[in-house]
Amino acid sequence: MKHLYKLLFSVFVPVIFALQGCTDPNAIIDQNTEIGNHNWSYINRVKFDVNITDEKVPYNLYFNLRVGGGYRYSNIYVLLSQKHGSKTATTRYQFVLANPDGEWLGSGSGNLYSYQLPFRKGYKFPEKGTYHFEIEQNMRDNPLHEVSDIGLRVEKAQ
Numbered sequence: 001m002k003h004l005y006k007l008l009f010s011v012f013v014p015v016i017f018a019l020q021g022c023t024d025p026n027a028i029i030d031q032n033t034e035i036g037n038h039n040w041s042y043i044n045r046v047k048f049d050v051n052i053t054d055e056k057v058p059y060n061l062y063f064n065l066r067v068g069g070g071y072r073y074s075n076i077y078v079l080l081s082q083k084h085g086s087k088t089a090t091t092r093y094q095f096v097l098a099n100p101d102g103e104w105l106g107s108g109s110g111n112l113y114s115y116q117l118p119f120r121k122g123y124k125f126p127e128k129g130t131y132h133f134e135i136e137q138n139m140r141d142n143p144l145h146e147v148s149d150i151g152l153r154v155e156k157a158q
Contacts, residue, residue: 026158028052032064032151039143040150048133048152052125057156061120063095063135064151069111071146074098077138080119084131092138093119112148122157 024030033046052059063078074097081090095117098104106113125131133152137144 024155026155028059028154028156030064030151030153030155032066032149034149035147038068038146038148040137040147041143042136044143045134045136046150048135050131050133050152050154052128052131055125055127058122058124059120060118060155060157061123062153062155063093063115063117063119064149064153065095065097065106065115065117065147066149067097067106067113067115068146068148069104069113071097071113072141073139074100074102076144079136079138081134081136082131083134084125084127084129091119116153 029048029050031048035044063080065076067076075094076097077092077094079090079092081088083089095115097106097113097115104113106115108114135150135152137147
């Protein structure tokens with residue numbers, strides 16, 4: 001039994017340290033939420049909380065998206081709301097997902113295409129604190145089919 005513990009310890013501890021070393025030190029958040037049945041409806045708003053500890057540092061913000069090969073459009077419109085305290089700002093964004101010839105611009109894996117789409121570069125948050133982000137699909141289709149995952153990445157700008 002003692003040998004089993006030594007074996008487990010010698011295998012799993014290096015794996016845990018290796019995985020910790022793979023994290024991006026510039027990322028404040030890089031989180032995705034799976035969309036149930038790959039059908040993103042208007043009422044299914046995806047929410048993220050981001051804790052900003054240094055308002056003097058510029059940040060890059062990205063919209064993460066994963067769609068299936070059967071996604072019908074070459075673009076996507078989303079409403080992105082940012083709330084801090086009593087202030088809320090909502091902006092509509094359009095992201096291009098494919099070339100005019102239909103070729104997907106995202107990185108492919110099987111029948112899924114992943115995107116990390118910038119929507120703010122070098123952005124400085126007005127003050128320290130927790131910011132609440134909410135992403136809502138803003139296409140004509142409700143629900144929007146073939147949307148697998150939605151996410152947000154906030155990183156310190158380099």
